[in-house]
Amino acid sequence: DQQVKQNSPSLSVQEGRISILNCDYTNSMFDYFLWYKKYPAEGPTFLISISSIKDKNEDGRFTVFLNKSAKHLSLHIVPSQPGDSAVYFCAAGDTGNQFYFGTGTSLTVIP
């Protein structure tokens, strides 16, 4: 059973606008969450993380929001740039144990 779900396989956004990528998880014991970015022909690279003691973590244009009660996290990219076009994976886990990945959302930023 998929413990981490990214229900939108793709998303298109105009350059300069906000991109919002969503992720849902099922296990309330998960306490650490990560986002990875993957370009074609490359492996995923770590982007940003958040622990369950926070509800927001910001790094430049990237902000991750965590809603523990809804078991939902989102990645906001603002402003979106063409170079942000990639596949984004969320992952959730119990620190020190397993991490579970979503199936990815392909973001296309239109110039």
Added chain:
Amino acid sequence: DTAVSQTPKYLVTQMGNDKSIKCEQNLGHDTMYWYKQDSKKFLKIMFSYNNKELIINETVPNRFSPKSPDKAHLNLHINSLELGDSAVYFCASSYRLDSYGYTFGSGTRLTVV
């Protein structure tokens, strides 16, 4: 049913031992991968196996060897385990090399003592 499954989920072993981690996918994908996740959560590609072609990351010690009996399986064998090998190892698969449908397994936590 789990699309990409890894076994075991946890592996604790002594230095110098030889161990294997198994990975199986039931998605009909042509390509499988092994990644090592370091303490900073970075994922480092170790191997890609695409349609019987093995692509090796040259930074991976030759103590690590992938074995693919068929398209649905890519096992990771590690000889002479070292303390620095302790990490979480992820298997993944995709329809073709770096194409859509990229799916990860849930990881194997290897602890070398």
